[in-house]
Amino acid sequence: MNKLVKGDCLLELKKIADNSIDLIYLDPPFYTQKKQTLSKKENEKIKKYEFADSWDNIAEYLNYLKERIIECKRILKKSGNIFLHCDRKACHYLKIVMDEVFGINNFRSEIIWSYKRWSNSKKGLLNSHQNIYFYSKTSDFKFNTLYTNYSLTTNLDQILQNRVKDNNGITVYQTDEHGNVVNNYNKKGVPLSDVWNIPYLNPKAKERNGYPTQKPILLLEQIIKIGSDEGDVVLDPFCGSGTTLAAAKMLKRKYIGFDISDDAINLCKERLAGNIVKTSSKLLENGIEKYDNKTKEEQYIINLFGGLPVQRNSGFDAIIPSKDSNKVIAIKFQKNNESLENCIKKINNACKIKGIKNKIIIKSSNSSIKSTINNNDDVIILSSYKELIINLIKR
Ligand SMILES: C[S@@+](CC[C@H](N)C(=O)[O-])C[C@H]1O[C@@H](n2cnc3c(N)ncnc32)[C@H](O)[C@@H]1O
Missing domain, CATH: 3.40.50.150 (Vaccinia Virus protein VP39)
Incomplete structure (x- = not known):
């Protein structure tokens, strides 16, 4: 046929x-x-x-x-x-x-x-x-x-509760003889x-x-x-x-x-x-959320400076773009389990490949890894990130 x-x-x-x-x-x-x-x-x-x-x-x-x-x-x-x-x-x-x-x-x-x-x-x-x-x-x-799949904002608890019509024809959540809600885990x-x-x-x-x-x-x-x-x-x-x-x-x-x-x-x-x-x-397999690995705070900082989040790059998490390529800034957030030495190495390598000159690491506020770093590189390491980035953009 x-x-x-x-x-x-x-x-x-x-x-x-x-x-x-x-x-x-x-x-x-x-x-x-x-x-x-x-x-x-x-x-x-x-x-x-x-x-x-x-x-x-x-x-x-x-x-x-x-x-x-x-x-x-x-x-x-x-x-x-x-x-x-x-x-x-x-x-x-x-x-x-x-x-x-x-x-x-x-x-x-x-x-x-x-x-x-x-x-x-x-x-x-x-x-x-x-x-x-x-x-x-x-x-x-x-x-x-x-x-x-249900979206991330869906209240799944509510979705899983069975609904029935009451005596007045109004839809209500179903409860058993003890007053407990009846769930239906068979939702597709x-x-x-x-x-x-x-x-x-x-x-x-x-x-x-x-x-x-x-x-x-x-x-x-x-x-x-x-x-x-x-x-x-x-x-x-x-x-x-x-x-x-x-x-x-x-x-x-x-x-x-x-x-x-x-x-x-x-x-x-x-x-x-x-x-x-x-x-x-x-x-499609993993869902778009899987690729968005920034925390709310990181996303906030990126937005604050008109930065663009960068996914799937362990060298930096965002760039602040500029028409002048000398003024493009790469930002990396130190992860809690990441040493500062490792952070510097990664941002340096990634920026070398991309030709980005300005590099900022924002230290994790609760990193458990103590660092005795002697930063001879041209990477700026911030703990009070806001003022420093503002100054850098103004430069
Ligand atoms: C948009 S393409 C199709 C692409 C296709 N869906 C794919 O994924 O490869 C349109 C096709 O229609 C064919 N075509 C145009 N007029 C036609 C006709 N009168 N009878 C049959 N095929 C025709 C063209 O040769 C062309 O291959």
Whole structure:
């Protein structure tokens, strides 16, 4: 049943029987009005992948997609779901097209795929999300709820207490015959929301295959899990490098993929035949809190001086940036179990690598390690940190 076909998806969709597909994910060109290109080095040769995304006008683009979306609706089962991926270039128009084809009542969610990006190149707000419209064919659609962890601010005690309705129909916490609260430890977490923080594939990620606008497998896995079950058929009419198909295969779904480009189909074939590489996200596995290792006091001091916290660097905990590189300051907080000698060594090494000249160590107020340090280095060691940093900034 798995199928990979080179061709215009309009023609290929027309060959598929009515009411036969469980889930469709479409990631068409986004109306960027340019050719999408990316190159990858392969056995010392450069392989260039590209696809066209230029249109006479928005009406042409919308008609082109609408024709294909109508076919998608025809082939979806009654319990079927469709996910249309787009971005700010045309999402507002495409929502209307989807409403027209599937009906406003079958609109389920607008999923915001949110990710971090680092760029100073543009005037204005940095784009860091894309939109995925989730519609079902009917109200009798398949849906598997996924759960995420409770947030740090959630009062878990309260969440775990069972609730019941009293004689007046008011919801109250359940108590047993002795008046003790009845807990339910069988909670699964918070149902997944419509904002998904999934990292963008970084240029060096092993999962990267060189195809322009390649989406992460993690994103597709989530879509496939909520909208289908094992053994179901997943179809991607604009499959590109085959991310949907790879995720479907990993999740034991059957898959069908179309793409108009020979290169894309060849890349898909290779990807599906080999071991599928998926970049796991430490951020997702551990939670963002894991990376925030500053105490409240440290965070306060960093904020006080307009510093930027630095994570995962044992050499320093923050920098105070400056346009003049000679004035950048690195700050390290001595940990309770860390000697001052060790602190100095670490900040010196880290600053040497980064070319930072100004170094401050803020001594731990309750360090149990006594130090007989003779600091011949140019590191400033503060116990009364505030005044000294203020003076240093003023210099
Ligand atoms: C945004 S890319 C898909 C990227 C893919 N999701 C991935 O992760 O690699 C869009 C794809 O649509 C293909 N395409 C454009 N017009 C098409 C058409 N009429 N029929 C089938 N594929 C088409 C392009 O060749 C391109 O590979």
